[in-house]
Amino acid sequence: MSIGVATLGEVNAREGEGLMTVSDKQPQRLRLGALIALVVGSMIGGGIFSLPQNIATSAGAGAVLLGWLVTGVGMLALAFVFQTLSRRKPELDAGVYAYAKAGFGAYMGFNSAWGYWICAWIGNVSYFVLLFSSLGFFFPVFGEGNTPAAVICASVLLWLVHAMVLSGVRQAAFINIITTVAKIVPLIMFVVLALVGFKADLFSIDIWGGEEPALGSVLDQVRNMMLVTVWVFIGIEGASVYSSRAQNRADVGKATVLGFVGVLALLVMVNVLSMGILSRAELAGLKNPSMAGVLEVVVGAWGAKLINVGLIISLCGALLSWTMLSAEILCVAAKDGAMPKALARTNSRGSPRGALWLSNSLIQLFLIITLYSSGTYLDLLYLGSSMILLPYFWTAFYALMLCLRGETYGDNDRVRGKDFAIALVAVLYSLWLVYAGGVKYLLLSSILYAPGAVVFAIARREQGERVFTPLETGVLVVLIMAALAGIAGLYMGYLSL
Numbered sequence: 001m002s003i004g005v006a007t008l009g010e011v012n013a014r015e016g017e018g019l020m021t022v023s024d025k026q027p028q029r030l031r032l033g034a035l036i037a038l039v040v041g042s043m044i045g046g047g048i049f050s051l052p053q054n055i056a057t058s059a060g061a062g063a064v065l066l067g068w069l070v071t072g073v074g075m076l077a078l079a080f081v082f083q084t085l086s087r088r089k090p091e092l093d094a095g096v097y098a099y100a101k102a103g104f105g106a107y108m109g110f111n112s113a114w115g116y117w118i119c120a121w122i123g124n125v126s127y128f129v130l131l132f133s134s135l136g137f138f139f140p141v142f143g144e145g146n147t148p149a150a151v152i153c154a155s156v157l158l159w160l161v162h163a164m165v166l167s168g169v170r171q172a173a174f175i176n177i178i179t180t181v182a183k184i185v186p187l188i189m190f191v192v193l194a195l196v197g198f199k200a201d202l203f204s205i206d207i208w209g210g211e212e213p214a215l216g217s218v219l220d221q222v223r224n225m226m227l228v229t230v231w232v233f234i235g236i237e238g239a240s241v242y243s244s245r246a247q248n249r250a251d252v253g254k255a256t257v258l259g260f261v262g263v264l265a266l267l268v269m270v271n272v273l274s275m276g277i278l279s280r281a282e283l284a285g286l287k288n289p290s291m292a293g294v295l296e297v298v299v300g301a302w303g304a305k306l307i308n309v310g311l312i313i314s315l316c317g318a319l320l321s322w323t324m325l326s327a328e329i330l331c332v333a334a335k336d337g338a339m340p341k342a343l344a345r346t347n348s349r350g351s352p353r354g355a356l357w358l359s360n361s362l363i364q365l366f367l368i369i370t371l372y373s374s375g376t377y378l379d380l381l382y383l384g385s386s387m388i389l390l391p392y393f394w395t396a397f398y399a400l401m402l403c404l405r406g407e408t409y410g411d412n413d414r415v416r417g418k419d420f421a422i423a424l425v426a427v428l429y430s431l432w433l434v435y436a437g438g439v440k441y442l443l444l445s446s447i448l449y450a451p452g453a454v455v456f457a458i459a460r461r462e463q464g465e466r467v468f469t470p471l472e473t474g475v476l477v478v479l480i481m482a483a484l485a486g487i488a489g490l491y492m493g494y495l496s497l
Contacts, residue, residue: 052270056290057284060280065272070429071226074426075236081422085099100394110333110459113332115390122380125367131145137304137308144288165356183310191266191270194269195273197298234385334355339455385441392430399422399423403423
């Protein structure tokens with residue numbers, strides 16, 4: 001999970017009001033190669049470095065292959081949905097928030113933005129945990145990234161990044177180059193070296209997990225690995241963000257496909273090759289970043305150092321992007337009236353100060369919670385992934401509705417039929433992800449979604465609008481009931497973070 005690069009220089013403060021506005025300056029046009037780089041950069045983050053262990057906890061080799069097949073088809077369909085909507089609804093430039101609002105009303109739009117925002121800052125929490133877990137390889141005091149020393153140092157880094165964003169510091173091209181190299185080079189080296197150390201007989205032992213009843217059936221194994229695969233692809237929608245910058249609009253679709261296929265191939269190779277170097281149980285027992293443990297088996301201690309150093313540099317670069325992203329999501333929705341006005345305000349340098357303080361304060365709170373919770377990076381990964389499911393579902397369903405109504409298609413039935421098939425696959429995949437997440441994460445995500453109703457009500461009152469329609473009231477009642485069930489589960493020990 002990562003995010004494409006954006007600079008604070010692309011937004012200006014509105015004189016006298018302090019509200020963020022997009023610069024009228026014509027953006028530089030991007031060619032196909034630059035668009036592919038943006039797609040790849042938006043998807044590859046810290047998740048791939050922990051992929052071998054994350055997947056091995058829930059699936060055997062055969063289920064892994066089936067799971068990646070399902071993920072590949074489903075995520076590609078979602079990628080096409082985002083690309084299609086950016087072309088057919090260019091006026092909707094706020095991504096998942098705008099699509100949900102346009103298709104299903106203000107409260108659904110708000111929930112889409114709210115869920116995406118929570119996914120963003122929880123993603124940053126997981127990045128901090130993974131970062132200091134990687135540093136724990138060199139400095140044992142940091143442990144798994146949730147020791148007192150790790151939380152204290154993560155907190156210091158959090159507020160340093162906060163200060164940088166408030167001061168209007170841009171992400172320099174030099175940092176972009178370093179983080180990109182740090183992401184790609186160790187991954188390619190891992191694949192090449194893992195190919196040398198791969199043992200086909202080890203990979204094929206109990207390929208369907210039949211000798212390990214705890215894994216469940218093949219369907220259970222595929223289902224249980226789904227939230228991990230969602231996590232490593234969050235950011236696939238990033239290509240549509242840059243569609244207005246493309247030199248040739250058609251290149252957006254090409255870049256999406258080429259970038260996606262390249263990243264998918266890399267993810268599958270990292271995952272599958274690892275299962276031919278260590279057994280599933282050995283992989284599941286590795287510390288994260290688990291790629292380091294796998295490569296250490298192949299080439300020795302320097303392999304683990306390579307992966308850890310590459311990940312540390314990559315995560316440090318990603319933290320600034322995700323800090324900006326989590327604040328920007330709130331700011332955009334606030335400008336449209338879906339969030340309280342205070343969250344739309346910026347400082348004199350154009351930084352969204354209200355949204356930034358709220359996002360980073362919650363990150364700080366969750367960092368402290370990691371001290372007292374048995375939850376790990378993987379738990380944060382699952383929780384963050386569960387929050388993105390609703391925004392993805394509403395986006396896919398909105399694309400399906402456009403096809404059913406024929407809106408923007410005119411008499412072009414061939415294109416409409418193709419887009420309908422893609423949107424239907426994306427909708428079914430989104431529903432499958434909700435099922436794969438299970439009741440636990442459905443209830444836990446409801447606990448995080450429900451308080452958003454208060455924020456939404458404040459924003460609607462500020463706009464002088466009716467808060468909830470009858471249908472939205474029904475949705476809220478169901479959401480509150482699910483949240484109460486989740487809270488009861490936490491209290492009685494049936495659920496845990």
